[in-house]
Amino acid sequence: MKLTIVGTGYVGLVSGTCFAEMGNDVVCVDIDEAKVEMMRDGELPIFEPGLELFFERNIREERLSFTTSLEEGVKHGDVLFLALPTPPSEDGSADLSYVMGVASEIADMLAADPALGYKIIVDKSTVPVGTADAVQSVMEEAGLEAGDRFDVVSNPEFLREGVAVDDFMKPERVVIGSHSEKAAKIMTQLYEPFVRQGNAILTMDPRSAEMTKYAANSLLATRISFMNEIANVCERVGANVDDVRIGIGQDSRIGKRFLYAGIGFGGSCFPKDVQALHRTANDYGYDFKVLDAVLKVNDRQRKRMAEDIVEYFGGSLEGKRIGVWGLAFKPNTDDVREAPSHIIIRHLLENGAKVQAFDPEAMETTRDVLGADIVYAADAYSAVDDVDALVICTEWHEFRRPDFTRMHERMKLPLIFDGRNLYQPKRMAELGFDYFSVGRPHYAPTTEPVESLLEASNDHAA
Numbered sequence: 170m171k172l173t174i175v176g177t178g179y180v181g182l183v184s185g186t187c188f189a190e191m192g193n194d195v196v197c198v199d200i201d202e203a204k205v206e207m208m209r210d211g212e213l214p215i216f217e218p219g220l221e222l223f224f225e226r227n228i229r230e231e232r233l234s235f236t237t238s239l240e241e242g243v244k245h246g247d248v249l250f251l252a253l254p255t256p257p258s259e260d261g262s263a264d265l266s267y268v269m270g271v272a273s274e275i276a277d278m279l280a281a282d283p284a285l286g287y288k289i290i291v292d293k294s295t296v297p298v299g300t301a302d303a304v305q306s307v308m309e310e311a312g313l314e315a316g317d318r319f320d321v322v323s324n325p326e327f328l329r330e331g332v333a334v335d336d337f338m339k340p341e342r343v344v345i346g347s348h349s350e351k352a353a354k355i356m357t358q359l360y361e362p363f364v365r366q367g368n369a370i371l372t373m374d375p376r377s378a379e380m381t382k383y384a385a386n387s388l389l390a391t392r393i394s395f396m397n398e399i400a401n402v403c404e405r406v407g408a409n410v411d412d413v414r415i416g417i418g419q420d421s422r423i424g425k426r427f428l429y430a431g432i433g434f435g436g437s438c439f440p441k442d443v444q445a446l447h448r449t450a451n452d453y454g455y456d457f458k459v460l461d462a463v464l465k466v467n468d469r470q471r472k473r474m475a476e477d478i479v480e481y482f483g484g485s486l487e488g489k490r491i492g493v494w495g496l497a498f499k500p501n502t503d504d505v506r507e508a509p510s511h512i513i514i515r516h517l518l519e520n521g522a523k524v525q526a527f528d529p530e531a532m533e534t535t536r537d538v539l540g541a542d543i544v545y546a547a548d549a550y551s552a553v554d555d556v557d558a559l560v561i562c563t564e565w566h567e568f569r570r571p572d573f574t575r576m577h578e579r580m581k582l583p584l585i586f587d588g589r590n591l592y593q594p595k596r597m598a599e600l601g602f603d604y605f606s607v608g609r610p611h612y613a614p615t616t617e618p619v620e621s622l623l624e625a626s627n628d629h630a631a
């Protein structure tokens with residue numbers, strides 16, 4: 170099939186590349202000239218595991234190309250995907266100017282040239298309920314007849330950054346929202362190769378499809394905020410949230426996933442999507458109280474650890490050096506949009522600390538935001554050189570089993586604030602660290618030097 174993807178961010182580029190991998194002929198359009206130039210040179214503008222192989226292969230085999238010309242894209246594709254940003258507006262609603270702007274340009278092009286024939290316009294961006302209808306109105310206002318010259322489909326994307334290629338190639342479900350049987354049939358054919366294991370292609374009306382995406386993200390965000398609340402209570406009552414998580418996760422009605430306490434959710438989706446659904450409900454005269462609480466809990470949780478650090482040092486971080494491990498909003502991505510790490514770092518800086526940070530992939534994206542406000546360490550161990558404390562913000566694999574002796578030697582104080590609960594509190598105390606995590610007990614560190622403890626445990630193992 171001939172496809173056009175408008176917007177080559179995390180969603181557009183992954184979708185375009187994976188569609189090409191399935192044999193489709195894909196043109197990707199982006200307004201960012203530097204990005205298009207880079208991709209034409211065979212360079213990926215984002216870090217996404219597994220994407221490079223498909224990207225290179227499909228460019229080489231001429232199924233994947235890039236342009237800044239929307240006109241070229243509209244001429245090429247029978248199906249036009251809009252994978253454009255929908256950032257939050259000041260009032261929390263989704264900013265639809267990118268989607269509606271491109272939709273109206275497409276409408277004008279189709280109206281001016283009947284030879285372009287029939288096109289399916291697909292909203293792949295996360296857009297508020299009613300957007301597909303609004304896109305349809307824009308087309309009709311340009312004199313185009315639905316079913317003859319165009320149809321609009323809502324096809325929300327559920328991929329997760331970090332595992333986006335796998336998610337796209339083997340989606341747990343595909344949602345297709347359309348009033349048109351013809352469009353739904355074509356979309357089903359397009360997605361059939363991706364669900365050969367039997368996962369569902371669900372067809373529904375566009376409003377339900379749009380709502381499905383917001384409901385999914387909002388429910389996941391609610392689980393996180395709920396578990397963070399449980400963790401905060403665990404600390405007060407002397408319970409351990411890890412045990413509680415495992416205890417409740419065995420219940421098949423609850424399930425094991427998405428129950429981890431930490432420093433709150435971030436990223437380009439959850440915060441804005443929860444806000445947008447809250448706003449939509451409000452616009453329709455409904456006060457969605459749970460979502461309001463989810464956002465408030467998350468705001469508090471993202472600041473909490475930084476506040477604990479300031480309190481630990483008696484109210485000021487003047488003259489303190491703090492190391493940070495992890496900048497990306499989650500592992501396996503370079504995306505730092507709404508990252509809890511950045512919120513924590515800003516709080517530390519405001520309170521007088523000097524910050525030195527390391528992330529395996531998100532150094533450049535962080536530099537774009539924080540510039541020279543922090544020091545960018547060459548590796549994880551350099552980030553703890555001479556620090557008064559280390560804060561762990563992202564659970565990258567390489568942080569899970571570090572060399573604690575090396576860390577202890579390099580840190581000025583063996584003090585760790587772990588926002589991702591990577592280590593066992595008791596064990597950390599035995600290794601001589603003053604170790605704070607989320608929703609778990611704190612143990613006073615032993616005074617014995619860490620080397621002798623490690624030697625002792627090695628002897629014991631031998």
Ligand SMILES: NC(=O)c1ccc[n+]([C@@H]2O[C@H](COP(=O)([O-])OP(=O)(O)OC[C@H]3O[C@@H](n4cnc5c(N)ncnc54)[C@H](O)[C@@H]3O)[C@@H](O)[C@H]2O)c1
Binds near residue numbers: 200
């Ligand atoms: N990132 C995710 O994990 C994810 C997952 C599911 C859904 N979504 C949704 O998908 C949408 C896109 O998200 P993203 O993370 O890929 O965004 P992004 O910011 O990474 O990418 C958007 C791209 O659109 C381009 N663009 C902007 N205006 C344009 C125009 N007029 N013409 C052509 N290109 C233009 C930008 O240059 C950028 O490359 C959003 O609605 C988001 O909520 C994102």
